[in-house]
Amino acid sequence: MSELSVNHLLGIKYLNKKDIQLIFETADHFKEVINRPIKKVPSLRDITIANLFFENSTRTKLSFELAEKRLSADVINFSASQSSVKKGETLIDTVNNILSMKVDMVVMRHPNPGAGVFLSQHIDASIINAGDGAHEHPTQALLDCYSIRERLGEIKGKHVVIVGDILHSRVALSNIYALQLLGAKVMVCGPKTLLPKYIEDLGVKVETDLRKALNWCDVANMLRVQNERMDMSYFPSTREYTKLYGVNKSLLNSLDKEITIMHPGPINRGVEITSEVADSNQAIILDQVENGVAIRMAVIYLLASKIKH
Amino acid sequence: MSQKVLLNAKEVNIILHRLACQLIENHNDFTNTVLIGLQPRGKYLADRLAVILKTDYKIKNLQLGHLDITFFRDDFRRGEKILEANTTDIDFLVENKNIVFIDDVLYTGRSIRAALTAIQSFGRPNEIELLTLIDRRFSRHLPIQPNYRGRQVDAINEEKVKVNWVENEGEDSVYLINN
Secondary structure (H helix, E strand, O other): OOOOOOOOEOOHHHOOHHHHHHHHHHHHHHHHHOOOOOOOOOOOOOOEEEEEEOOOOOHHHHHHHHHHHHOOOEEEEEEHHHOHHHHOOOHHHHHHHHHOOOOOEEEEEEOOOOHHHHHHHHOOOEEEEEEEOOOEOHHHHHHHHHHHHHHHOOOOOOEEEEEOOOOOOHHHHHHHHHHHHOOOEEEEEOOHHHOOOOHHHHOOEEEOOHHHHHHHOOEEEEOOOOHHHOOOOOOOOHHHHHHHHOEOHHHHHOOOOOOEEEOOOOOOEOOOEOHHHHOOOOEOHHHHHHHHHHHHHHHHHHHHOOOOO | OEEEEEEOHHHHHHHHHHHHHHHHHHHOOOOOEEEEEEOOOHHHHHHHHHHHHHHOOOOOOOEEEEEOOHHHOOOOOOOOOOOOOOOOEOOOOOOOOEEEEEEEEEOOOHHHHHHHHHHHHHOOOOEEEEEEEEEEOOOOOOOOOOOEEEEEEOOOOOEEEEEEOHHHHOOOEEEEEEO
């Protein structure tokens, strides 16, 4: 039996193909577990996990917490807005204080790119990156790929377009790494101002015409416009953005084939996709959320099995 | 390494039929009974018994499931070996059912303890019995005994009992292996 090649999940960049396959196979078993009448297993009853959220989150935080509880781990939650971080405590001090309460694993979301890597160099606990700035969001990419695999059977050879605010997105980068590792062809599509310079160096196609992008792809992953990260105006108006980069039913119906629509949430209904599309059978948005718990259980279980007793 | 044949194909076949008959004696037509093979190795025995009960003894509507106990084991993070999960395949509830756990070798009893916890995820059974092909005596860590046993074996701890099935190893046989 193989094990993960890493002791932390800091980004997809640090994983290999075998790691991802192992996570998917383990998630298959956990997906069966979370569909039982009693959805809990006792594997991690002697593990304590701290969820450190230095940035707001609903879905990811709930999903991680549920995954931890379904594995019977003890969970402590921390959010920066209600803590001593506001009083000027440094990241290492905050985390070391928490670790002295005998915590085995840390799940962290942080506004600064590289926060997880930095922490892993200074503390002993196993770290899972739940999003670091505009850098990586590995569990989201894993659950996205897992959902594509579930819907289309396999990922190899599939065409996936990531649409929208690529510049501010950690989901985009992690997805690009993961999809390429699994053999998919990736395209990014959005207004020029929201596409990072030199993104084609990652080996992705770049397109600014949404219709062309959708005609090329099997799966479209629609990203949210991250207004909170925008320090200036990147497009003239939301209305214009929606007109050029929003997906609606008539656009989907005019394509040559039926494509799968994904969204990492939270959705701005009527901006990047219409309600009609979000609630249609073509969208697998709620499957992504369900799979998120199974994927996170798998990641936590596999990392925990490497913690020395 | 030396190995000794404990049971050959013919003996395995005779024992399987005896175990099937003993199950019928206690469970009649199996209306309220389900067979649960414990993954990974109890699956083959459970599948084989189910075939015998259905074809040779004309039991209809036999319910059979496979239970994986990996996430319920008590040795997670305690050994060098990484625990590998298997498929659980139970598409019914076990509420008020009589369950027969089926495994190939009963040794320390720890797998059965894990299975007793794991099955609770599928409801509260009326009663649970245990059937094993091989019962290794004097090696139990827990107060667990089989209700149906194929063959009792006295083996020391260094020895290993290996059950082979046509389905995966190409022959039905049981070996005692001395490392």
